[in-house]
Each structure stands twice: as structure tokens, then as C-alpha cells.
Amino acid sequence: MHMAEDEWRVSDLLDDDQPIVEDAKLARQIVDVLEALRDSELDVRVPKAAVEFAENTLSEWFEIIAEIEKKRGNIPYLINRELYNPNMDGAPEWDQGLQLKDWEHWLSDHDFMERFNQHFNLTKMHQTVKSENPLSGYYNRIFPVKFVLRVLAALSLIGTHEVSKGEEDWEEDSEQVSLNDLRKIGLEHALYAREYLASLDRRIGAMKNIGSEIAVGFPESSDKAKERFVAQFVGSKRKKQLSGALIEMGFVNLPKFMTFTLDEIHFTPAGWKFVMMSNPILDQSGAGWAEYIQTGRRFSDEEIEFLLKHFETNIPAEWQHLMHIANSIAKGGNRPKLLEANLISIYGWESTKVSQMRNGAVSRMEELSLLSREKEGREVTYKLTKLGKEKLL
Secondary structure: OOOOHHHOOHHHHHOOOOHHHHHHHHHHHHHHHHHHHHOOOOOOOOOHHHHHHHHHHHHHHHHHHHHHHHHHOOOOOOOOHHHOOOOOOOOOOOOOOOOHHHHHHHHOOHHHHHHHHHHOOOOOOOHHHHOOOOOOOOOOOOHHHHHHHHHHHHHHHHHHHHHOOOOOOHHHHOOOOEHHHHHHHHHHHHHHHHHHHHHHHHHHOHHHOOOOOOOOOOOOOOHHHHHHHHHHHHOEEEOOEEEOHHHHOOOEEOOEEOOEEOOEOEEOHHHHHHHOOOOOOOOOHHHHHHHHHHHOOOOOHHHHHHHHHHHHHHOHHHHHHHHHHHHHHHOOOOOHHHHHHHHHHHHOOOHHHHHHHHHHHHHHHHHOOOEEEEEEOOEEEEEEOHHHHHHHO
């Protein structure tokens, strides 16, 4: 007796006692025999009904599989990177499950996205974005921020799917992505990605071109490097203090309940918009790699325009910092020590801090195609790009 369609499970299709399983095995044998006959010189009569049996049985078998997958929601998933060496054959791609195309089914499903928006609701930016200080020099790259945001988006979408099976009480059973979850899984994915990105840098000789290494910002395997990555590029919560690039750039926040900061991590509107923008490295591997190899470029024109407007509107101290650096370079302060001297006169920072802040900001500006660094011997010279002059002078 045939099972009802809505009762089929993967285990049913592995059960030899199911009639459809027996029929599918016979159909496969028929296909194998037909293929063998085509390669032979034998003249064997094959009744039309036998071919139709194989066609109809396998069609029904595939339809059942499609129905099971439809109920599962065409799940894109994140493979556990700890199980694989990224340089071995058969290993998952470094960006597996993190590309926009992986999420097309979910993002185009109105009902699913409505449930997603109800539960993983956007939140306002943390107060640190309005700080009088520019972004920390430790945040010396923005691409790792984009990468971790993609991990958070994937976890949030997967979390919505796991509890969104059509039950009316799905919201009561759902769990938010916690900061601790993101620290753990974001680190796991970043470690895996770095192995691949570093090998790419080596293959194209990027290490010879100062500032162009795409693996910079992604963690090495030492405990110190891992802790630094999660603290700087994911986030930390110590007592009531929140820190980290995702938070201080205004892309995520942890909501409060009365006076308590929850461990749930939510996108801000700016963070959700940024994460959903196509990225030439993450989303267009072939073309993205070609452009990176030629120019070191990590972001699309749309992403760069968004980030600059975001800084100007929401992180004014960072925007002013970029303008100070651009003006200094334009007036001849185009070498590290000259630029640092100008920044000391503006901010009054001590030498260690000014070096860190200069390096971090210059690296971010290079990522955003606002300046380039040229090296001759030991001397590094900064040069504003056309975009840098248009936006910052």
C-alpha cells in the first residue's frame, strides 16, 4: 500500500520493504541493461511497457525525493569546517553556504521572510557608533566583517527554517543566534577561509604588494590569533560593555530587556542591507578573483558607496578621521611618519596609538579604493585615488 505523499521520509526510501524501493531497484536494473545493450551488437527486443515501467517508476521516485526536499525548504546549510582541510580534494569551498545564490529560495519566499522578519527583527544601532572616537585601528580590514555578517545571516535563516515547519507556535520554539554562537561558528569559518585565501595570496604573489593581501584580518591557528579575531571582528560582551567591529560599525546589536543586555545578536537595518549586497569575492568567484588579482579590490561600487555614506551619516567620527587623513595626504603628509605627526596635532594621541590608528584607517581606506600604497625600498608613500579625492577632499 502506498504511503500518503505528506508522510514520506528519507528513511522510507532506504527501506527495502517499501514497494517503491523495490520497484526503483528493478527500474535501475532495466536502465543498466538498456545501456549495456546500446553498447553491444545484440539485437534484443525490448517491450515498450518495460521501458515505460522504468520511466514511470523512476519519475515517481524522484518526485517523492523532490517533495521531501520541498518540505525541508531546499535547505542550504553550513558544513562543519573543522572536519576538512581546505586544501584537500573534496573539501567544501571556503564560502560554502555564504553566497547570496545559496539563499535565493528563502529570500524569494514571501511567507518565509515574513516569519524571519517577525522573529529575527532588526534592531537599532548601539550607542558606540556615535562615539567621539573613530573606529579602532585594530579593525584594519572590512572584508572579514562582511564575511562574519554572512555567517550570521546564514545562521539566522537556517534558524528560522528549523522552527518554521508550519506550526502555529513556531515562534515559541525558535532560538535566536547568540553572540557566543557567532563567535564560535564565525571563528571556525574564518579559520577555514584563511587557509584558502592565504594560498590564493601566495599563488598570485600578493604578499609582495603591500596592503593587497586578502587573507589579512582572517585568523591564524594560534590561540592568541583566534581570541583576537573574535574580539575584534565578531564582538565581546563584558558586563554591560559591548565591543567589536560588527557592533561599533553599526551592523549588529544585542537588545536589552530592562537593564540586562541579552545574548541574542540582531542585525541593524544597515547591517542587513550591507550583508545582502553582492560582493565580488564572495558572490562572483570567477570575476571577483580576476578583479582581485588585478587590483586587490574586495568591494563592489555599490558596497563602497554604501559604506562611505554609512560612515558619514552614522559614524561621524570615522568619517572625519578619513577626511583628516585624505587632507593630510593631499597636503604632502603622504608617508607614515608625516601622516602620524599630523594626526597627533589633531587628536593629541601618543605615538603607539597614533601608529595603530593610522595603520587601521589607511588599510580600510585602501580596501574602499580611496587610496593606494606604493613601496620603494623601505619607504611607503600614500596616494589618493580619484574616488578618494572626490569623496574626501
